[in-house]
Amino acid sequence: MAAPGNSVGSAQAQAPDTPAPSPLPTGRGIELVLLAFAAVLVTGALALVEANQEQELTRALLYVGAAYLGLFTAAHLAVRRWAPYADPLILPSVALLNGLGLVMIHRLDLASSDRAALLGSDAPSALLGRQVAWTTIGLALFVAVLAIVRDHRVLSRYAYTAGFAGLILLALPGLLPSSISEVNGAKLWIRFGGVGLQPGEFAKILLIVFFAAFLVQKRELFSTAGRRVLGMELPRARDLAPLLVAWGLSVGVLVFERDLGTSLLFFGIVLVLLYAATERVSWLIIGLSFFVAGSVIAYNLFNHVRVRVQIWLDPFADFSGSGYQIGQALFGLGTGGVGGTGLGAGRPDLVPYAESDFIWSSLGEELGLIGLAAILIVYLVLITRGLRSALAVRDSFGKLLATGLSFAMAMQIFVVIGGVTKLIPLTGLTLPFLSYGGSSLVANYALVALLLRISNAARAPLTRRPAHPQPPLAEASTELVQRPASGQAGRP
Amino acid sequence: MPELVLQLTRAGFLALLWLFVLVALRVVRSDLYAASGLRAILPGGGRTAMRAGRSRTARQLLVTHGPLAGSRISLDSRPILIGRADDSTLKLDDDYASTRHARIAQQGEEWYVEDLGSTNGTYLDRAKVTGPTRVPLGVPVRIGKTVIELRS
Numbered sequence: 001m002a003a004p005g006n007s008v009g010s011a012q013a014q015a016p017d018t019p020a021p022s023p024l025p026t027g028r029g030i031e032l033v034l035l036a037f038a039a040v041l042v043t044g045a046l047a048l049v050e051a052n053q054e055q056e057l058t059r060a061l062l063y064v065g066a067a068y069l070g071l072f073t074a075a076h077l078a079v080r081r082w083a084p085y086a087d088p089l090i091l092p093s094v095a096l097l098n099g100l101g102l103v104m105i106h107r108l109d110l111a112s113s114d115r116a117a118l119l120g121s122d123a124p125s126a127l128l129g130r131q132v133a134w135t136t137i138g139l140a141l142f143v144a145v146l147a148i149v150r151d152h153r154v155l156s157r158y159a160y161t162a163g164f165a166g167l168i169l170l171a172l173p174g175l176l177p178s179s180i181s182e183v184n185g186a187k188l189w190i191r192f193g194g195v196g197l198q199p200g201e202f203a204k205i206l207l208i209v210f211f212a213a214f215l216v217q218k219r220e221l222f223s224t225a226g227r228r229v230l231g232m233e234l235p236r237a238r239d240l241a242p243l244l245v246a247w248g249l250s251v252g253v254l255v256f257e258r259d260l261g262t263s264l265l266f267f268g269i270v271l272v273l274l275y276a277a278t279e280r281v282s283w284l285i286i287g288l289s290f291f292v293a294g295s296v297i298a299y300n301l302f303n304h305v306r307v308r309v310q311i312w313l314d315p316f317a318d319f320s321g322s323g324y325q326i327g328q329a330l331f332g333l334g335t336g337g338v339g340g341t342g343l344g345a346g347r348p349d350l351v352p353y354a355e356s357d358f359i360w361s362s363l364g365e366e367l368g369l370i371g372l373a374a375i376l377i378v379y380l381v382l383i384t385r386g387l388r389s390a391l392a393v394r395d396s397f398g399k400l401l402a403t404g405l406s407f408a409m410a411m412q413i414f415v416v417i418g419g420v421t422k423l424i425p426l427t428g429l430t431l432p433f434l435s436y437g438g439s440s441l442v443a444n445y446a447l448v449a450l451l452l453r454i455s456n457a458a459r460a461p462l463t464r465r466p467a468h469p470q471p472p473l474a475e476a477s478t479e480l481v482q483r484p485a486s487g488q489a490g491r492p
Numbered sequence: 493m494p495e496l497v498l499q500l501t502r503a504g505f506l507a508l509l510w511l512f513v514l515v516a517l518r519v520v521r522s523d524l525y526a527a528s529g530l531r532a533i534l535p536g537g538g539r540t541a542m543r544a545g546r547s548r549t550a551r552q553l554l555v556t557h558g559p560l561a562g563s564r565i566s567l568d569s570r571p572i573l574i575g576r577a578d579d580s581t582l583k584l585d586d587d588y589a590s591t592r593h594a595r596i597a598q599q600g601e602e603w604y605v606e607d608l609g610s611t612n613g614t615y616l617d618r619a620k621v622t623g624p625t626r627v628p629l630g631v632p633v634r635i636g637k638t639v640i641e642l643r644s
């Protein structure tokens with residue numbers, strides 16, 4: 001994947017061999033079919049929730065399903081218009097995940113209003129409406145990105161601007177006073193009025209754009225060999241600077257914003273992009289040792305990190321206190337078992353933040369292992385399609401950008417699901433498209449729009465087709481030199 | 493909701509969810525060879541010929557155009573000399589061919605064509621052959637007005 005352009009160039013230079021190349025399937029048809037399928041699934045899930053929660057099944061459900069389909073059909077039409085060769089699986093996967101997330105958020109709304117009625121208190125404000133609004137904003141941004149960024153290579157021209165903006169967005173919540181930026185101990189918000197944004201989610205995309213462009217420009221530098229140690233070529237010490245900067249940034253996020261997840265995500269992205277650009281395992285090993293060093297320092301210096309690790313090691317040591325959330329999540333997953341309790345028939349609302357950080361355990365309780373496995377495969381399809389676009393696209397910047405975007409999503413999913421299922425210590429990140437949370441949803445729609453743009457470039461037929469049909473092969477023009485009558489000219 | 497209905501809808505929803513996954517995976521599979529990804533990585537032009545050529549080896553050489561059209565030469569491990577010279581393996585009667593025009597030789601499983609300094613050049617498909625170049629099955633090699641192909 002690393003040294004892309006060179007070998008590919010010769011392939012395009014040759015004219016296509018078939019005289020009349022059949023138009024490549026664009027996949028727009030199957031995309032629409034899958035979108036309709038996703039709409040059926042989401043409407044069915046909603047109907048099941050309503051039935052199991054003893055709500056009245058009305059025709060309104062069908063309207064909701066139709067509205068959902070309409071929203072994504074608009075996105076589909078935008079793809080048809082501006083990225084006609086884009087990958088057909090990315091948008092339907094996103095639609096299904098987002099729809100299932102909305103259904104689960106609605107289901108938790110019902111549970112919390114039930115509980116409020118039981119306790120005789122005021123019903124809490126429903127989260128569904130806000131999330132639907134965020135979905136609409138996200139899709140609007142999706143369409144806008146597709147319409148404005150007609151060629152992903154343009155982005156590399158704004159690399160330093162993007163990097164600078166990303167840095168500011170990342171640092172902003174840490175510098176603002178806590179009254180604006182702090183929620184539940186983590187300073188990663190900007191809140192004005194009733195609306196909160198996590199600028200880190202957008203900084204993620206901007207910094208990936210910056211790093212991809214930066215590494216394409218400076219790739220030779222990073223693959224310059226230093227000393228050989230243990231059969232491995234170490235980079236020169238002075239080339240370590242970007243990695244050190246990324247490391248410092250991650251630690252800074254950890255210290256000033258107390259956000260374990262974002263800091264982990266940033267460092268992982270930088271490391272993987274470095275590896276993808278240079279194909280050197282030594283970068284991975286150096287980066288991982290940096291990571292271990294950072295983890296040890298964080299564990300010893302910061303109390304909140306230590307608490308997270310202790311909860312991870314034994315959530316039941318302090319079950320009614322700090323371990324309550326993950327303990328309840330594990331009980332929820334256990335209750336779900338293989339087949340789940342059925343949508344709307346479980347008690348996922350017992351877990352605090354069941355709709356955002358812990359939506360995975362909510363889904364696990366009601367859909368079981370079978371359902372979770374299906375959702376994981378949908379995520380997997382999404383990520384492999386992104387990485388495949390990275391392999392297929394012909395320019396280095398596009399390759400690195402698609403790799404970074406896909407990997408960012410993959411890593412986020414791993415960190416969240418690993419945390420909820422107690423594989424790794426819990427870090428507060430949201431599951432892309434499933435979790436409640438506006439910034440994450442909107443930013444991920446922008447991310448997916450960029451992936452679609454790159455996959456469109458990867459799958460579009462080459463434009464340098466000869467305009468007129470070539471003459472038959474035997475009559476093709478060569479510099480024919482007529483042999484003189486003597487018959488000696490052809491002799492070598 | 494009755495227990496039976498609950499169980500049936502529960503299983504039905506999971507089945508539908510997996511059906512979605514299977515349809516998606518089918519698209520992934522059908523897309524493996526269809527779209528540009530693989531083609532962009534493979535070197536050379538003839539993609540259909542190349543995929544077929546990977547598994548089979550060339551057994552004969554067929555002249556498809558030119559004065560000798562229709563003649564075949566069975567291939568063994570020996571190199572094929574092409575030109576107007578009397579000792580060529582394929583002796584061309586072609587005014588545009590040189591005396592010793594090109595050589596097709598086997599290396600491992602593959603056959604390579606090499607131009608021997610001819611006046612009018614040797615062409616693999618439409619690209620001029622400058623060094624030893626691999627000849628996939630079914631891809632035309634043009635020498636003067638003669639076109640030959642490797643067949644299995």
